[in-house]
Amino acid sequence: xxxxxxxxxxxxxxxxxxxSVALIGLGNLPFAPVRAAxxxxxxxxxxxxxxxxxxxxxxxxxxxxxxxxxxxxAPEIAENGGVVPIxxxxxxxxxxxxSFFVAENPNALAASYKFPDGTxxxxxxxxxxxxxxxxxxxxxxxxxxxxxxxxxxxxVGGCGG
Amino acid sequence: MKRSLPIAMLxxxxxxxxxxxxxxxxxxxxxxxxxxxxxxxxxxxNQWTTTVSTLAAAKKAGxxxxxxxxxxxxxxxxxxxxASIVQATSEKEAWKAMEIR
Amino acid sequence: MKARTSLLLGxxxxxxxxxxxxxxxxxxxxxxxxxxxxxxxxxFFFQKFPDVKHEDFxxxxxxxxxxxxxxxxxxxxFPPYEFALDAGKEMFSTPFKNGKTYADCFxxxxxxxxxxxxxxxxxxxxxxxxxxxxxxxxxxNGEAPYSYVxxxxxxxxxxxxxxxxGKPMDIRIPDDPRALEAFxxxxxxxxxxxxxxxxxxxxxxxxxxxxRIRAEIxxxxxxxxxxxxxxxxxxxxxxxxxxxxxxxxxxTRAVPLEPQADEYRDVEYFLSYVANGLPISxxxxxx
Amino acid sequence: MASSIRVRATSNGDITEVQTLIxxxxxxxLVKDAKGALIPAHYIRxxxxxxxxxxxxxxxxxxxxxxxxxxKFSFKGAKKGDDLKISWSDxxxxxxETTAKIA
Numbered sequence: 147x148x149x150x151x152x153x154x155x156x157x158x159x160x161x162x163x164x165x166s167v168a169l170i171g172l173g174n175l176p177f178a179p180v181r182a183a184x185x186x187x188x189x190x191x192x193x194x195x196x197x198x199x200x201x202x203x204x205x206x207x208x209x210x211x212x213x214x215x216x217x218x219x220a221p222e223i224a225e226n227g228g229v230v231p232i233x234x235x236x237x238x239x240x241x242x243x244x245s246f247f248v249a250e251n252p253n254a255l256a257a258s259y260k261f262p263d264g265t266x267x268x269x270x271x272x273x274x275x276x277x278x279x280x281x282x283x284x285x286x287x288x289x290x291x292x293x294x295x296x297x298x299x300x301x302v303g304g305c306g307g
Numbered sequence: 308m309k310r311s312l313p314i315a316m317l318x319x320x321x322x323x324x325x326x327x328x329x330x331x332x333x334x335x336x337x338x339x340x341x342x343x344x345x346x347x348x349x350x351x352x353n354q355w356t357t358t359v360s361t362l363a364a365a366k367k368a369g370x371x372x373x374x375x376x377x378x379x380x381x382x383x384x385x386x387x388x389x390a391s392i393v394q395a396t397s398e399k400e401a402w403k404a405m406e407i408r
Numbered sequence: 409m410k411a412r413t414s415l416l417l418g419x420x421x422x423x424x425x426x427x428x429x430x431x432x433x434x435x436x437x438x439x440x441x442x443x444x445x446x447x448x449x450x451x452f453f454f455q456k457f458p459d460v461k462h463e464d465f466x467x468x469x470x471x472x473x474x475x476x477x478x479x480x481x482x483x484x485x486f487p488p489y490e491f492a493l494d495a496g497k498e499m500f501s502t503p504f505k506n507g508k509t510y511a512d513c514f515x516x517x518x519x520x521x522x523x524x525x526x527x528x529x530x531x532x533x534x535x536x537x538x539x540x541x542x543x544x545x546x547x548x549n550g551e552a553p554y555s556y557v558x559x560x561x562x563x564x565x566x567x568x569x570x571x572x573x574g575k576p577m578d579i580r581i582p583d584d585p586r587a588l589e590a591f592x593x594x595x596x597x598x599x600x601x602x603x604x605x606x607x608x609x610x611x612x613x614x615x616x617x618x619x620r621i622r623a624e625i626x627x628x629x630x631x632x633x634x635x636x637x638x639x640x641x642x643x644x645x646x647x648x649x650x651x652x653x654x655x656x657x658x659x660t661r662a663v664p665l666e667p668q669a670d671e672y673r674d675v676e677y678f679l680s681y682v683a684n685g686l687p688i689s690x691x692x693x694x695x
Numbered sequence: 696m697a698s699s700i701r702v703r704a705t706s707n708g709d710i711t712e713v714q715t716l717i718x719x720x721x722x723x724x725l726v727k728d729a730k731g732a733l734i735p736a737h738y739i740r741x742x743x744x745x746x747x748x749x750x751x752x753x754x755x756x757x758x759x760x761x762x763x764x765x766x767k768f769s770f771k772g773a774k775k776g777d778d779l780k781i782s783w784s785d786x787x788x789x790x791x792e793t794t795a796k797i798a
Contacts, residue, residue, distance in 0.1 A: 188740055188741055188755055189755060193755075193757040193758075228761060228762065229761045229762075230761075233767070248759055251759050252723070252725060252758075253757055253758065253759065255757055255759075256756075256757055256759035256760065257754060257755065257756050257757065257759070257760060258754075258755040259752065259753070259754050259755070259768070260750075260752070260753040260754075260755075261752070262749065262750055262751060262752070262753075264751070264770055264771045264772045265751055265752055265768065265769075265770040265771075266710065266768065266769040266770060266771070268768065268769065269766065269767065269768045270765075270766065270767040270768075271760065271764070271765060271766045271767075272760070272761040272764065272765050273759050273760060273761060274721075274723070274758075274759045274760065274761055275759070
């Protein structure tokens, strides 16, 4: 990841960096549907990408369709962007992975969980959110991808000055 | 004509600061007044953070020789300190108005 | 620049005039009556928020906002102050170099006594807070005192608060004119406006609890210290009562006093006394 | 020193619910410290839960996971008294592991 991003990095600089990384990422991605998530290697590429769609493609190699069988629980207004309690549960079966994406974060992919047989397809965790953003949960069930999205408002915590 | 233009500008520039610019003495006086007011406010245990930072800015500008900005900042620091003194004295009684009875 | 300061002085005098105009309450004879003050203080909040259960006031902003309360309860399942609690427990049982421990300095070995702090020390003629007593215990046993705003002090007070959870706040004011003076001094500090923003503690925690100041929901003043020390997500760390007072001061642009200054000890005495009867809920988690 | 992993694993006979809180700074690498220097990225990348010899849950984390991270999940096929092994590794080669009895 281009770690030379200072606190006031010129936006152009980051965007250029991110775009180039994305292109490289796409470049070496074999276009045949890849069950990338199945192997237990740490999805390095996906965690580096800024854009949500690119990250989903890098992690799963295909897009997801919204499903009402996924219950995504996230606060309406986060009490603090640093600690946002988010959980998901689904009635879909043969679930192998669940991942969380925060679109407006510096890197969209926040977490990816693997569910071996016998593990209940539900998980709760606490995420950091840079600002108000859509939070998307992607569930991989029986080889197909499903998603649920919710907007979480994040305000600047504390009274500065 | 081209050559005379820069000379004219130079002349204007050199004249302008002498008439208005504050000098070291102005700065010292303004700073001393601001410091006295700030100490009085601190003595009443009612100092404002902005008084402290404006006073520091005045000193920094003064040390750097930019007496215009230094005097301006010193005057503002003095005003802030005085305002905090007015606040402390008036609150000696004014707080009762807010008290839950 | 000139305009700004005159604007500033103008707004300040306007504020003073406005204050004078508000119906000047009948200033009762200046006899300090803590019992009456506490009753009036509690009734003010019970009437202003009739559907908030009395013991809920100690949960600060979470007693004022449902969405926030849900996020808090979810966090309480495995709270972020868990580590401070364990660290405090460990420190409490680790003897000093001279073999003694904190338990030797406190009644009942320091367990389940937080609700009696701060207390008025008639020998010293001043209020002694839990944080002050802990540092005095350390110094009495040849140990260096802890910073009042750092994690060690927060861990110790977190453990002692935890051992008193649920017990009603029980602050006593001895029949000593100096104790009444300390209580009055704390009350005066609580209602005095300070800082360039010209706020007093009451401006936020009495006049507008439940409302937002920027992103924060303001806690009611009643029971506001019952959850101390608190883990604040914003600090992503523990905060003692001293740290909370200091940051509140600087947020109104008032230069904070030194930790455990007389004013802070007295305002803690006042705020704890008027919350008598409400349960201790420390250590707490806050936004 | 106590382990950095706090875990509560409780079974109701069929399903075991696991809650974990880990003491870790989870620095994103985008934050500056008081002196203005960038705090380098330092975050847990992988967290594994194993029971009766097989992985029951694996978490891959990025920099968007909160400080002192928390995760909750449940799984079948274990009973009271079984050992649950929890281990994590971060991007600086740091790691920790602990074993908890299912209550």
